[in-house]
Amino acid sequence: MTTDAKKHTSFGAGETPSRAALVAALLSVNDIIPVANATEANTVAAAxxxxxxxxxxxPVVVSRANARGLHSIxxxxxxTVWRPASGLLEFADKTAADAWAVAHPSLLTTGDSCTAGGVEYRWSGTAxxxxxxxxxxxxxxDANGYLTITHGLGKIPIAAGAEICDDxxxxxxxxxxxxxxxxxxxTIFKVRVYRFGTPTAGAWNAFGSNGVKISWWAFS
Structure with a gap:
């Protein structure tokens, strides 16, 4: 047996093909294998x-029937460890995503993406x-007009802000x-709210200890 230009196991020059050799040649062809779920994928890989x-x-390449539509390969x-060809990992929640990252740090590169509990995350290099x-x-x-906004990005925002809602x-x-x-x-950032004319007429004054409806945004 030998290896051809596509790295498949193949027959050597002058070799008489045998059933075992044919089986080996077919197994070396890296086609996409349809599987129903992760359990079957593991079973096929083990076989x-x-x-x-x-x-x-x-490596083994599968098309998993119960995967998300655009991420089945x-x-x-x-x-045992399966990487989506799309590059977008999926986890049940953030805890599961963190556990996977701890177990397989060498597979992650800064900027890689995942969804955890339906929320999008990106790998910062450490989290x-x-x-x-x-x-x-x-x-x-607070008394000085500062609103504390919980953004939950997991890192200090590179940009964030807010605006007052009309209602x-x-x-x-x-x-x-x-x-x-x-x-x-x-975890948080603060913005400061001012009110015009109270208590000092004709001036903007810190608006403290009151509820303010805002729309806010933050980017990492």
Missing amino acids: IAATGQNLATN EISFDG WVKPYARGTEIIVG TPTVGDQLKINGGMTQADA
């Missing part, structure tokens, strides 16, 4: 490995972080956000 095929150099180099977050909510500010419960047309985000960390 191929049992024939002597080295999955590390000749998966590849395994060991018969899964949200690429963006946004929301609309009523937040009660804010308190004098919305007299309020404004002064400047951009401040006191930002991996």
Whole structure:
């Protein structure tokens, strides 16, 4: 037996083909194998490995029927860890995503994506972080007019901000956000709300200890 230009096991010059040689040649062809689910994918991979095929150099490729529609093609180099050909990993929740990253750090590169519980995350190089977050909510500010907004990105935003909603419960047309985000960390950022004319007439004054409805955004 020999290896052809496509790295398939093939017959050597002058060799008389045998049934075993034909089987080996067919098994070396890396076609896409239809499977019903992950359990069947593992079973198929184990059966191929049992024939002597080295999955590390000749990986198994499957089309998993119960995968997401655009991400059904998966590849395994060991018969247990499957990588979606689309590059978009899927996990039940953030805890599962973190556990997978701890178990397989060498498979991840900064910028890789996953979904966890239906939420998009990107690999920062050390952790899964949200690429963006946004929301609309009523937040009660502190005595100095600062609203604390929980963005939950998992890292300090590179940009974030907010604007007053027209239907804010308190004098919305007299309020404004002064400047951009401040006191930002991996979980929250703050903005400061001012009210015109109260208590100092003709001036913008910090609007403290009141509920303000805002729309906010943050990007990592």
